[in-house]
Amino acid sequence: MAERISTPSKTKQIIEENGFFFKKNFGQNFLIDTNILDNIVLCAGITKDDCVLEVGPGIGSLTQVIAENAREVVAVEIDTTLIPILKQTLGEYNNVEILNQDILKTNIDGIIQEKNGGKPIKVVANLPYYITTPIIMDLLEKERHIDTITVMVQKEVAERMQAGPKEKEYGALSVAVQYYCDANLDMIVQPSCFMPRPKVASAVITLKVLPERKVKTKDESLFFHLVKCAFGQRRKTLLNSLYNQGKFNLSKEELTAIITSLGWDERIRGEALGIHEFAALTNAVFDKIHG
Numbered sequence: 670m671a672e673r674i675s676t677p678s679k680t681k682q683i684i685e686e687n688g689f690f691f692k693k694n695f696g697q698n699f700l701i702d703t704n705i706l707d708n709i710v711l712c713a714g715i716t717k718d719d720c721v722l723e724v725g726p727g728i729g730s731l732t733q734v735i736a737e738n739a740r741e742v743v744a745v746e747i748d749t750t751l752i753p754i755l756k757q758t759l760g761e762y763n764n765v766e767i768l769n770q771d772i773l774k775t776n777i778d779g780i781i782q783e784k785n786g787g788k789p790i791k792v793v794a795n796l797p798y799y800i801t802t803p804i805i806m807d808l809l810e811k812e813r814h815i816d817t818i819t820v821m822v823q824k825e826v827a828e829r830m831q832a833g834p835k836e837k838e839y840g841a842l843s844v845a846v847q848y849y850c851d852a853n854l855d856m857i858v859q860p861s862c863f864m865p866r867p868k869v870a871s872a873v874i875t876l877k878v879l880p881e882r883k884v885k886t887k888d889e890s891l892f893f894h895l896v897k898c899a900f901g902q903r904r905k906t907l908l909n910s911l912y913n914q915g916k917f918n919l920s921k922e923e924l925t926a927i928i929t930s931l932g933w934d935e936r937i938r939g940e941a942l943g944i945h946e947f948a949a950l951t952n953a954v955f956d957k958i959h960g
Contacts, residue, residue, distance in 0.1 A: 675733070710738050722777065722780060722792045818850075822874060923957065
């Protein structure tokens with residue numbers, strides 16, 4: 670087993686030797702705690718049978734631990750200045766491929782087909798806070814062949830992913846994640862475990878992508894449109910949110926009739942609905958539009 674590069678002194682040495690500067694626009698924070706890295710790999714359940722897609726490997730601290738436990742790792746890094754560093758830190762691992770690409774423009778389905786014969790892969794990432802939601806939604810909405818997504822994110826985002834109706838953190842991301850996955854918050858990670866230190870605590874969360882949705886709807890895109898409307902103006906009632914943003918060509922009276930037909934008070938807010946209620950609302954709106 671190679672020397673771990675995730676200690677504070679080794680990370681500092683690699684950064685200084687390569688004249689690397691942290692870029693704010695990429696939200697770079699490198700993990701410098703070997704126990705946390707071991708735990709991430711443990712939470713992801715990585716075995717020698719697995720092909721793992723890693724997003725944002727940085728200098729390779731987590732990549733190194735994944736490579737020691739997985740069959741193969743494809744690490745996608747957007748920052749060109751990190752590529753020579755990764756080639757140096759991961760040089761002795763013959764099961765790692767480094768791609769200098771933007772993950773949102775990467776042919777993920779092609780990687781899954783080529784590296785894993787189309788079978789579901791595991792995704793592991795220490796995600797920059799500013800791009801957490803777009804990356805996760807890209808992986809889920811495009812129906813990639815993915816088994817689990819184990820990510821380090823801002824603690825508040827992790828809490829949002831598994832929040833339930835009426836909870837403060839509950840929102841469109843909560844519904845989307847719970848529509849596709851079972852979410853498990855694995856651990857909280859303090860700022861002192863990173864270089865440079867972020868201002869807030871982080872968390873590792875594992876999303877187990879379900880083979881089938883928890884709810885069936887007559888129109889999935891309508892389901893997500895309704896969710897977006899419901900949380901777009903949180904302080905407004907569901908009725909007003911749908912009327913103002915829905916563009917359904919339905920009168921306020923027709924929307925009121927839909928809401929009350931489901932047994933709800935017409936003053937109900939979107940944040941009171943769980944995924945089953947949103948599915949029922951979707952089907953009712955669908956029937957009214959196409960009835």
